[in-house]
Structure formats: C-alpha cells, structure tokens
Amino acid sequence: MRLKNKIALITGGTSGIGLATAKLFIAEGARVAVTGRDEAVFDRVKAELGENAIVLKGDVCSITDMRAIATEIKDKFGGLDIVFANAGWAFPTPLNDIDEELYSNIMDVNVKGVVFTLQAVLPELREGSSVILNTSFVAQTGKHGISLTAAAKAAVRSLARSWSYEFLHRKIRFNAIAPGAIKTPLITKWGMSDEWVRDRMDDFAKSIPVGYMGKAEDIAYAALYLASEESSYIVGTELIVDGGASQL
Numbered sequence: 047m048r049l050k051n052k053i054a055l056i057t058g059g060t061s062g063i064g065l066a067t068a069k070l071f072i073a074e075g076a077r078v079a080v081t082g083r084d085e086a087v088f089d090r091v092k093a094e095l096g097e098n099a100i101v102l103k104g105d106v107c108s109i110t111d112m113r114a115i116a117t118e119i120k121d122k123f124g125g126l127d128i129v130f131a132n133a134g135w136a137f138p139t140p141l142n143d144i145d146e147e148l149y150s151n152i153m154d155v156n157v158k159g160v161v162f163t164l165q166a167v168l169p170e171l172r173e174g175s176s177v178i179l180n181t182s183f184v185a186q187t188g189k190h191g192i193s194l195t196a197a198a199k200a201a202v203r204s205l206a207r208s209w210s211y212e213f214l215h216r217k218i219r220f221n222a223i224a225p226g227a228i229k230t231p232l233i234t235k236w237g238m239s240d241e242w243v244r245d246r247m248d249d250f251a252k253s254i255p256v257g258y259m260g261k262a263e264d265i266a267y268a269a270l271y272l273a274s275e276e277s278s279y280i281v282g283t284e285l286i287v288d289g290g291a292s293q294l
C-alpha cells in the first residue's frame with residue numbers, strides 16, 4: 047500500500063496509460079479522479095476502477111473545465127497529493143503537412159493542457175505532493191515525421207524543471223515520465239486501417255532494442271514510483287521507459 051490515503055488526479059485516465067495507472071494507484075491504496083472527454087466510456091471505466099475512483103468529464107485545454115474538475119475534487123476528496131498530467135495526443139506531422147488546425151490539436155492538448163491542468167489544481171495540492179508530467183521518448187532524439195509531438199513533449203519536459211523550482215517552497219515535486227512506444231488505443235484513433243495499424247506496431251517493435259512494444263503497465267509502475275515517497279529525493283527529472291529506444 048504505497049499510496050495509502052493519497053488522493054490522485056489522472057488526466058486522460060479513461061484509456062491506455064492513464065487507465066492502467068489509475069488501477070495501480072487504487073490497488074496501492076489511493077483514491078483517484080480520472081478525466082476524459084468521451085462520456086461514452088465513463089460507465090465502463092467506473093466499473094473497471096470501482097468505488098475508489100470518480101470519473102470526471104473535461105477537456106484539459108479548457109481552463110473552465112479544469113477549474114470545475116478541481117472544484118469537484120476538492121468537494122469530494124478535500125485536496126490532492128498526486129497529479130499525473132497524462133492526457134495527450136501524438137500524430138505524424140511532416141513539416142509540409144502542418145496546418146494551423148493540426149498545430150493547435152497537438153500543441154494545445156500536450157502543452158496548454160498541462161499548463162492549465164496544473165494552474166487549476168494548484169490550490170488543492172498539499173505540501174509534499176508529487177506531480178508527474180507525461181512526455182515521450184520522441185523528444186529524446188531527432189525522429190522522422192513527428193516533429194510537433196516531439197516539440198510539445200520537449201516543452202513539457204522543460205515545465206517539469208521550471209515548476210520544480212517554482213514550487214520548492216511548497217515541497218511539491220515535479221518529475222516527468224517519457225514513455226516509449228506503448229501498446230494503447232492511441233494509434234487506433236488515427237483513422238487508419240487495421241492492417242496499417244498492425245504494420246506500424248510491427249515496425250515499432252522492430253525498432254526497439256528489447257524487440258517489443260511496452261505495456262501501459264510499464265508506465266504505470268514508473269508513475270507509481272514517482273508518486274510514492276520512495277522517490278522523495280527525485281525532483282525535476284525525467285524517467286525514460288522505452289525499452290532502450292532512445293538510449294542504445
């Protein structure tokens with residue numbers, strides 16, 4: 047029970063990495079608020095997470111939504127000990143294909159969303175809180191055709207450093223996790239054929255030194271470590287969980 051009596055917010059907790067992390071945090075004794083936009087999945091997510099979770103609707107890009115979520119968490123739980131700012135989006139963006147809409151779609155959810163999530167919940171964060179920002183292995187090196195996602199995640203990595211300084215006086219730790227290629231529904235939301243998705247998954251697996259894609263649980267365990275007091279001396283860092291993809 048490494049998170050006994052802790053209260054956690056996980057944005058984008060209705061799918062993939064966020065949902066796996068919510069399950070693990072609850073198993074470790076936390077009560078968790080998860081957020082997402084698509085209400086169609088809320089009943090299933092509530093059933094999967096059980097009575098120690100609440101599922102809240104909100105777009106991380108909307109300060110109004112995020113303030114309402116912060117108020118709901120305060121009313122329901124009284125405060126927060128852990129935030130996993132996880133909601134995000136990745137999409138191929140060769141420079142020539144970038145238009146203003148695509149630019150906003152990627153930069154807003156990944157950067158603006160993190161900024162306004164943290165701004166909204168800041169008053170509820172207790173002394174000693176742990177905040178984890180979700181970045182990506184694509185920002186560790188140059189990669190072909192994914193420049194905007196990489197740039198957005200590099201910005202988020204930088205926020206973890208700056209906010210660590212800004213909130214030292216409140217003993218709030220900020221760290222980041224950089225997932226590698228992880229099997230989640232994300233890529234299936236790109237509107238490509240099943241065959242295309244299968245081929246890309248095979249390509250990803252072949253390009254990773256360990257030879258396979260990661261599981262959402264691989265990131266959940268990293269988040270658990272950064273959320274727990276076992277990592278209390280770790281501040282402003284980025285934990286890379288990518289099967290060696292950016293390091294070997």
Ligand SMILES: NC(=O)c1ccc[n+]([C@@H]2O[C@H](COP(=O)([O-])OP(=O)(O)OC[C@H]3O[C@@H](n4cnc5c(N)ncnc54)[C@H](OP(=O)(O)O)[C@@H]3O)[C@@H](O)[C@H]2O)c1
Nearest residue numbers: 058060061062063082083084105106133134182228230232
């Ligand atoms: N999977 C990977 O290979 C990989 C690699 C590196 C980094 N990451 C990062 O890991 C995080 C989670 O990705 P995932 O793979 O778990 O994807 P996923 O399965 O698609 O889950 C994304 C979650 O974010 C929510 N979300 C998306 N846009 C949102 C918005 N504007 N406001 C609120 N919630 C929003 C989604 O719910 P709704 O759509 O209902 O809003 C969903 O709950 C992202 O930040 C992603 O960039 C993933």
